[in-house]
Amino acid sequence: MSVTSERRTVIVALIGNPNVGKSTLFNALSGVRQRVGNYPGVTVEKKIGRTSIHGRSFELIDLPGTYSLSPRSPDEMIAVDVLLGRRDDVGAPDAVLCIVDASNLQRNLYLVSQVLELGRPVVLALNMLDVALEKGHAIDVERLRRQLPVPVVEIQANRRRGLDQLRRVLNEAVDSPPPTVESPFPEAFQKELSDLRAFLTDDADSPPPRYLIERLLLDAGGYLDRAKLHEFQHDDLPAKLADARRRLAEAGSPVPAVEAMARYQWVGHVLQGVVSHDAERKITCTDRIDRVLTHKVWGTVVFLILMALMFQSVFYVAEPASFAIEWLNGRLAGLVDAVLAEGALHSLLINGVIGGVGGVLEFLPQIFTLFFFIAVLEDCGYMARAAYLMDKLMSRVGLSGKSFIPLLSSFACAIPGIMATRVIENPRDRLTTILVAPLMSCSARMPVYALLIAAFIPNMLLGVRVAIPSQWPLLPDTLPLGIGLQGLTLFAMYAIGVLAAVLVALTLKSTLLRGPTPPFVMELPTYKWPSPGGVLFRMFERGWAFVRRAGTLILAVAIVIWAATYYPRDPSKLDPALFERQAALETALSQSVAPEDDANRAALQAELDDVNTEIEGEFVRTSYLGRAGHFIEPAVRPLGWDWRIGCAVIASFPAREVVIATLGVIYKLGADEASEESETLRETLQDATWEGTDRPVFNIPVALSLMVFFSLCAQCAATLAVMKRETNSWRWPAFTFFYMTTLAYLGALTTYQIGIRLMS
Amino acid sequence: MTAVHDLVPLNMAPVGQTAYVAHLMGQADDVHRLKELGLREGAMVEVVQSGTPCIIRLAGHKLCFRDCEECRVLVRLGASR
Known part of the structure; x- marks a missing residue:
């Protein structure tokens, strides 16, 4: 070595x-x-x-x-x-x-x-x-x-x-000296450059590199001027630059045009006799594929089919995988159960850590699936064609085709979507895309939609079911062809987000972020087979960014929300009769019933579980979060919500999906049973009544109002944090939170008020 | 020198016809960027698909291009293929 x-x-x-x-x-x-x-x-x-x-x-x-x-x-x-x-x-x-x-x-x-x-x-x-x-x-x-x-x-x-x-x-x-190259620029330019260099070197201890001075002279857009590099802090410099540029323009070498002129001339010399073209341009594979894929009609048809296929796969593939992660979460919770006694730490681990972060990780398969598709489409060269097709629509709202990929990624998760806006050169376009990206229904909204649709929207299929040949074991026996009312509702939720994004983008581009539209140029690369290694690498890279976020920020906020739901946990505020019943049942179980009397034991155990969850519910009711829910009840009444939904919405500020767990706890149910698959949570919601009455809390307008709220709200701390990082200021995340929450409230209000009038 | 009335905006050039970039209009910065991409005076282009945006072929590569009110690429039409 x-x-x-x-x-x-x-x-x-x-x-x-x-x-x-x-x-x-x-x-x-x-x-x-x-x-x-x-x-x-x-x-x-x-x-x-x-x-x-x-x-x-x-x-x-x-x-x-x-x-x-x-x-x-x-x-x-x-x-x-x-x-x-x-x-x-x-x-x-x-x-x-x-x-x-x-x-x-x-x-x-x-x-x-x-x-x-x-x-x-x-x-x-x-x-x-x-x-x-x-x-x-x-x-x-x-x-x-x-x-x-x-x-x-x-x-x-x-x-x-x-x-x-x-x-x-x-x-x-690396051991050789740098090449000696003649400057491609005309003499007049080189002379100005030398003069500037001498001027800047005179009194500086570290003279700026020649290339940087050249850039400064060519910098017509004024970027380097605004960047305020320490080498260029000189009072006389602006005047010197202006003079030099004026002289160059007079000499027929205006900046920045002289650069393209000079460099292409150099390129011409270098390439002399190097490239020879066939007389007739060959029709390549890419040309043939493009005849279909960028065709005004067929291109759009293929695009829509691809998008439909992608989203279908995300839901088909993701379900069993999500189930596996959920199972793992359950096992982890079981492990905690076995090791730790009931108490604050036990609750923190199960409800805060596993419930909060684990709940978020359940979307990982969906995110991976979507990123797999995006990586394949990017790698083979199709994404640029999709951006071309979408540019027509995007330019109507003042954006360009380059905003398409970030917005598409946002359907998986707004975080990688916002990070993908880096390819957009125009700063106003980029900011607009960042600000509307969270309106795309991300996978975290999915469980909210899934739970409420399953519970309250009638399952009617407007179409037929098609049988699938049995030799395809991975697919279900039949596939529904047509659209069900539940599916239609789900589609409507996605559509609301897209529609809101269009309106917000239009508004932003004609007010706050108004500016000239720059020309849009984008390369359409040659098609190629996607490389499996590259695709997998990118998929994991993006998915991993999501896991890291779930592991840090979401964990921190999940713990805070858990604490607000758990404390002050003061038994003296609860009805003593509950504890008496709990004690009596526990005694009965351990002493009076014979161990062989299974039926009796099971009945007693079930009753004890009921009492326990009721106590748990009472604790939540008197917790800090419960009090906050009561406090905001007047504000959420017009949306058709009771204080408990209000609580769940507050609790889901760090991450939307937390709403499921919170609804579960709050409607008197153990938090670990509360998942979108559990029939009991669905039934509990169906059975929930306004306190002290028999009137059910949820009906179709309430469910829709809650879904609309979640499709438009900015309940995701991680998104706001990444927005801060990408825009380098808290102003834009604050703005986003404000406008989206307002939009969500108004949307939910309108939905409920119209819905309830249609019902009666 | 070509007279100005011989020039057409790039996106309006007929499909399949070879054209030569004659003039780039617009802000110095935008124009410079187009030149760096190879869309410079004298460059041969062919409109593959017209419209807004259009697809052009430049030096054997396809580009999606949309001009704007402040920035136009004017071309002189050459022989049709």
Whole structure:
């Protein structure tokens, strides 16, 4: 191991255009030895992989896919900062590995020309030569090698070809000096650059890198100016810049146009005689598939079928898996039961920890299933087509097709949905998408809908049932074809969320977030078979983010809510008769009944259980949460709710699904029996009456009002927390909570008031 | 030099016909971004599917493109295929 100790870890930054196989190369080089984090303060994912080449340890920094290295947003600034070694949290790269798409060298070399100016050794990985060939481009790689000042390695990332050679060249490159490249810019520009550099270097102890000064001069959008880099704190600088730009415009090299001009000219030189095209463009597989998938009619039909299939699978696949997790939760609860005596700790573990976090984890299979589909669709290239199809609709509400994937993910869970908004470049579009994402009915609403629909909406099928051949053992015997009233109600709940999102997005884009619509350009990548490894990796990566959240934030809030439901637990406030009955039954069970008298024992035990749950219910009633429920009762009466529903809604602030457990406890039932599958909870709700009367609490309007409330409310602390992280301010989560709660209240109010009038 | 009336917005170019980008109008920043993507003066494009958004082929790659009031790509039509 003497070789490794000779030198510290070598750092290599990986950069490239989107859709050129950068992630595939990153995974192929670093395998499972990667960690994903975040650069503090911004939303760029920090992905670092490790590998060793000839006994030397390498750290690979994966930078976000980009067409250009010109900072116009905090995210792009990170890439520039990492490459220039200006960040403390990752080391300065010893070399830059630039992956390019051989079938589109012109555009890819634009980025290369920027990378070459960074003053670091560069290795070019030439990928997708097979695609170029398929498209009818012949590439003279030898000639390209001669015309580029850096080593070029042919690879095929998806087949893992050429990687050994790439490693070898990379290992040599880190010890070589950076390439000497002539600036592609015209003389006038270079002179301005030198002047600026001299001006900035004069009195600075650490002069800014040349590339950064170049960016500053080209920065027409004013991003670098607003970023207030410490190197550029100079009173005379703005005037100097304005003068320089004016002189450049007069000399026929206006910024930023001069950059595209100069770089494409350079690219033209490099590519001279390198690429030859077939006279006739070949019709590729992608073209043929696109004829259907982007067709105005058929494309939409396929899109709708795919979406229907996806959501159907989410529910079919998720059910048995959810059942398994639920079973596990039950076993864990049983274990706690066996080890611990009744008391505060016992209740905390069962109701707070297992009930709260375990309840959330039940949605993990659904989330995994949805992310599996999304990963497959993304990997094969279909998602960009879906975004294209949806752009027509999205642009009507002021968004673009890029908002589609985040909103689709939000049907599983708003947290990864909000994180997926990072691909949206326009900050106003991105913020709007973040703000409406929680209106998509996520999987946490599912149990609420499932319970209330099963209990109160009549099960009528408007259609037929189709028999399934018995050789398909995984499917049920028959499949309903048509729509049931229950299914229709479920669909309506999803539709309400989507409709509200449309209205809110429209309102936001015409008021708070009004601004010019930038042109929308998105690449439609070549179709390819999804790679199983990549799909599974992404599915677990996103699912894991959800588990981590459930494990931290949701756990913390679940405990707080548990405490509010459990304490003060003052027996003196309860009817003493209850305790007398409890004591009498316990005595009867242990003494007066013979152990063989099973029937009698069972009856007594059942009665004792009833008394126990009644006591439990009374404790909840007098708990802090119970008091809060009573306090807000006047406000929720117009929605058709009693104080207990009010309690359940307050308790479900941290996570919607908590409402099930709370309804269970509060309507006098042991919390661990309360799951959406349990007939008893359904029956309890059906039998529940307003206190002191025989009038049932729940009827169809109340159930609908509660469902509408949950489809629109922002009852998810984790979503609000991730919103804070992504927008870097508490203002937007606060705004979201306020607008969604208002919307939910009004929606529930309208539903109940209309429903009750229709009933009578 | 092409006269302005020979130019058509990219999304209105006939499907299947080769066109050359003649002029990019709009804010310097937006225009610069389009150029970085390869949509620059002189680039050959072909409209694969017209409409808003349209699908264009640029250097053998397909792009989904939607212009806006402030930002237009004007093309000069070439020979039809």
